[in-house]
Amino acid sequence: METFLHLRDIAKSFGPIEALRGIDLDLERDELLVVLGPTGAGKTTLLRIIAGLEEPDRGSVEMEGVDVTSRSPADRDVAFVFQNFSLYPDWTVRRNMEFPLRAPGRDLEEREIDERVEWAASLLRIEALLDRPSANLSGGEMQRVAIGRAIVRRPRFFLMDEPLTNLDAKLRESLRVELAVLRRELGIPLIYVTHDQAEALSMGDRIAVLSEGRILQIGSPEEVYRKPVSPVVARQLGQPSINLLEVKNVDGRWVVGDGIELMATEPGFPGEMLLGVRPEDISSEGGSEPGKIRVVEDTGPNWILLVDWAGSEIHLAAGKERNYSPGDEIFPQIDPERAVLWERDGN
Amino acid sequence: MSFLALERLRKVYADGTEAVKGIDLTCGAGEFVVLLGPSGCGKTTTLRMIAGLEEVTGGVISVAGEEITGLPPGARDIGFVFQFYALYPHMKVRENIAFPLETIGVSKGELKRRVDDVVTRLGLGALSGFYPQQLSGGDQQRVALARAMIRRPQLYLMDEPLGTLDADLRLEMRELIRTQQLETGVTTIYVTHDQEEAMSLADRVVVMEGGEIRQNGPAGEVYDWPADLFVAHFIGSPGMNFVEGEVADGCFRAGELELTLPYPVRPGETTLGVRPEFVHAAGERVLGGEVVMDEYMGSCRIVHLETACGRLVMRGGAEGALAAGGRIELNFDLKHLRFFDPQTGKGL
Numbered sequence: 001m002e003t004f005l006h007l008r009d010i011a012k013s014f015g016p017i018e019a020l021r022g023i024d025l026d027l028e029r030d031e032l033l034v035v036l037g038p039t040g041a042g043k044t045t046l047l048r049i050i051a052g053l054e055e056p057d058r059g060s061v062e063m064e065g066v067d068v069t070s071r072s073p074a075d076r077d078v079a080f081v082f083q084n085f086s087l088y089p090d091w092t093v094r095r096n097m098e099f100p101l102r103a104p105g106r107d108l109e110e111r112e113i114d115e116r117v118e119w120a121a122s123l124l125r126i127e128a129l130l131d132r133p134s135a136n137l138s139g140g141e142m143q144r145v146a147i148g149r150a151i152v153r154r155p156r157f158f159l160m161d162e163p164l165t166n167l168d169a170k171l172r173e174s175l176r177v178e179l180a181v182l183r184r185e186l187g188i189p190l191i192y193v194t195h196d197q198a199e200a201l202s203m204g205d206r207i208a209v210l211s212e213g214r215i216l217q218i219g220s221p222e223e224v225y226r227k228p229v230s231p232v233v234a235r236q237l238g239q240p241s242i243n244l245l246e247v248k249n250v251d252g253r254w255v256v257g258d259g260i261e262l263m264a265t266e267p268g269f270p271g272e273m274l275l276g277v278r279p280e281d282i283s284s285e286g287g288s289e290p291g292k293i294r295v296v297e298d299t300g301p302n303w304i305l306l307v308d309w310a311g312s313e314i315h316l317a318a319g320k321e322r323n324y325s326p327g328d329e330i331f332p333q334i335d336p337e338r339a340v341l342w343e344r345d346g347n
Numbered sequence: 348m349s350f351l352a353l354e355r356l357r358k359v360y361a362d363g364t365e366a367v368k369g370i371d372l373t374c375g376a377g378e379f380v381v382l383l384g385p386s387g388c389g390k391t392t393t394l395r396m397i398a399g400l401e402e403v404t405g406g407v408i409s410v411a412g413e414e415i416t417g418l419p420p421g422a423r424d425i426g427f428v429f430q431f432y433a434l435y436p437h438m439k440v441r442e443n444i445a446f447p448l449e450t451i452g453v454s455k456g457e458l459k460r461r462v463d464d465v466v467t468r469l470g471l472g473a474l475s476g477f478y479p480q481q482l483s484g485g486d487q488q489r490v491a492l493a494r495a496m497i498r499r500p501q502l503y504l505m506d507e508p509l510g511t512l513d514a515d516l517r518l519e520m521r522e523l524i525r526t527q528q529l530e531t532g533v534t535t536i537y538v539t540h541d542q543e544e545a546m547s548l549a550d551r552v553v554v555m556e557g558g559e560i561r562q563n564g565p566a567g568e569v570y571d572w573p574a575d576l577f578v579a580h581f582i583g584s585p586g587m588n589f590v591e592g593e594v595a596d597g598c599f600r601a602g603e604l605e606l607t608l609p610y611p612v613r614p615g616e617t618t619l620g621v622r623p624e625f626v627h628a629a630g631e632r633v634l635g636g637e638v639v640m641d642e643y644m645g646s647c648r649i650v651h652l653e654t655a656c657g658r659l660v661m662r663g664g665a666e667g668a669l670a671a672g673g674r675i676e677l678n679f680d681l682k683h684l685r686f687f688d689p690q691t692g693k694g695l
Binding site: 173202203222225241 | 513522565
C-alpha cells in the first residue's frame with residue numbers, strides 16, 4: 001500500500017488546553033480511516049490541521065511526499081463534509097452542487113459541469129431532486145447533496161466530520177453503507193471522524209482511537225475490537241460495553257470475586273490483573289458460580305442480560321433459543337480464549 | 348388496570364396540520380411505555396398533551412381514573428426530563444436537585460434525606476458542589492434526571508432525554524433510567540426515534556407514524572410479528588428484508604425464489620418479510636447473492652447483498668469476512684418468514 005498522507009508528531013494547544021499531544025498517523029492511498037473518540041478527544045482539531053484550516057504548533061503534514069504543513073486548504077485539494085449540511089437554502093440542489101465547480105480559476109465548460117453534477121447525482125440517487133430548492137429537502141437528502149457537492153470536484157481526498165450525526169438512527173444506518181461503498185468505487189482516500197462506534201466498526205478499513213489528544217491504538221476494526229491495548233480503548237467499541245473484572249492469580253488460576261476460578265494463568269503475569277470480556281463471549285450456562293439476572297433487554301436478534309455475578313454487574317448477550325426473566329439464576333461462563341488481560345494500573 | 352388512559356386524543360394545529368389523529372392508549376401502573384417513531388410522527392405532540400404543554404383539540408386524558416385533560420401542567424403531578432437539561436445555572440448541583448422539593452415545602456431533615464438518597468443512587472456525590480456549566484453533558488443530564496426523580500410524581504414523561512449525549516454515555520444513562528424506574532415503580536412514558544433505545548427500555552413499545560399508532564406491544568412481539576411494512580422496516584437494525592412475489596398452492600414465489608409457507612397465507616400478490624438473522628449463507632440454496640458490503644460489527648457481521656429479488660441484508664457470525672463482489676448461496680429460515688399485503692401493507 002502506498003502512503004497518501006503522513007502526519008508526524010502533530011501537537012496543538014489552545015491557551016492552556018492541549019488539544020493534540022503528538023499525533024503520528026499514515027493514510028493509505030485507497031483507504032477509509034476512521035478517527036473514533038468521545039467529545040473533546042481532539043478529533044475536530046486533527047481534521048482541521050489536516051485540512052489546512054489550522055496550523056499545528058509542532059509537527060508536519062505530508063501529502064504524497066510533499067510537506068504541506070503551512071499550505072492553504074485550496075492547495076491541498078481536499079473536500080469536506082461536515083455535521084451541519086451548510087447548503088445555500090434558496091438555491092436549487094443543482095446550483096449547490098455546481099458551486100465548487102464554478103470557483104474562480106476552474107474554468108470548466110458548461111457541458112463538463114452538467115456531466116459531473118449528473119454523475120454525482122446518479123451515484124447518490126438524487127437525480128430527481130436536482131431542480132428542487134435545498135430548503136425543501138429532508139435531513140437525509142440534504143446530507144446526500146452535501147456529499148454530492150464534495151465529490152463533483154473529484155478531490156485528492158475527503159475529510160468528513162460526523163456527517164451522519166444529525167440524522168435519524170434509521171437513516172444513519174443506511175447512509176453509512178452507501179458512503180463506504182461510494183468511497184470504494186471512487187477509490188479516493190477518506191478520513192472519517194465520529195464518536196459512533198457502530199459507524200467506526202462498519203465503515204473503517206482501519207480505526208484510530210483518539211483520547212485526550214493522543215492516538216491510543218490504530219488497527220483494523222477486528223484488531224481493535226478483539227485485541228484492545230487498554231480498557232479505555234476496549235470501552236470505546238462494543239455495545240453494551242466490555243465487562244471489566246479484577247482478577248487475582250491464586251495457585252496458577254485467575255480468580256474473580258470470592259474465589260471463582262476462571263482459567264489457568266500463564267507465566268509472566270503479575271498477581272493482579274484486569275480482565276476484559278465482551279458480553280457475547282460469556283455464555284449463560286456452564287459456569288460454576290450462580291448469578292442473578294437483574295434486567296432482561298430484548299434487542300430483537302438476542303437478549304442482553306444484566307447479571308449480578310462474582311461481586312460485579314456483568315452484561316451478557318444470550319441467544320433467543322430460550323427465555324429469561326429478572327430474578328432467574330444462571331451460571332455464566334467466560335470464554336477464556338476471548339478474554340483480554342491488562343495490568344491493573346495500566347491504561 | 349389502566350393508570351394512564353388516552354381516548355380518541357387528537358391535535359390539529361392552527362395551520363390545519365393534524366399531528367395526532369385520535370389515538371387510544373392505556374398504560375398500567377408502573378409500566379414503562381415508549382412512544383417510538385420518526386420525526387413528525389406525533390410522538391412528541393402526544394407527550395406534550397399529556398404534560399399539559401399543548402392544548403388538546405379533542406379527546407380525553409385521565410390519570411388514575413381522573414380526567415386531567417384541561418388541567419394546567421403544574422396541577423398534573425408529573426416529572427419531566429427533556430433532551431436539553433434546563434438546569435438552573437446559578438444553583439449548584441445539590442441545590443438544583445433539591446429545588447423541586449423546596450418549592451413544595453418539606454422539612455429540612457426530610458429534604459436532606461431525600462437529596463442524599465438520589466445523589467447516592469445516581470453517583471453524583473463528587474459533583475454536588477459544582478455549577479452545571481462546570482459539568483460535562485452527561486453529568487448535566489444525570490443531574491436533570493436526579494432533579495426529576497427527587498419527587499415521586501404519578502408519572503414521568505421523558506422526551507428524548509439521551510438525544511444529545513455521546514453513544515457510550517447514552518448506554519450508561521439508558522440503563523440508569525431503566526433500573527431507577529424499576530426501583531421506584533413510577534409509570535413512565537418515554538419518547539424516542541431510536542428503535543434500539545425503545546426495544547431495550549420498554550415494557551411496551553408504541554410505534555407511531557403519521558399521527559397514528561401502528562402497533563402497540565412488548566418489544567419482542569413488535570419485532571417478531573410486525574403489524575405492517577412500516578413497523579417491520581422501522582424496528583430492527585437493520586430492518587426487515589422485503590421481497591415482492593405471489594402466494595399460490597402453499598408456496599411463496601418470486602422469480603427463482605420458491606419457499607414453502609410456514610403458516611397458511613391467502614393466495615395472490617404478497618410481500619415476503621424476513622429479518623437479516625434468518626437469512627443464512629449455509630443450508631439448501633434458495634437464492635444467489637453478490638456481496639455489496641460486509642459490515643464488521645464486533646459481535647456480528649451485517650452483509651449487504653444484491654440478488655435477483657433486490658437488495659437483501661444478512662446478519663451472520665463475526666468470523667469470516669466476505670469480500671465485496673463475491674457470490675454466495677442463500678437460505679432462509681422458513682419458520683421465521685412473515686407475509687404482508689402489498690396494497691394495505693398489513694401483516695397477513
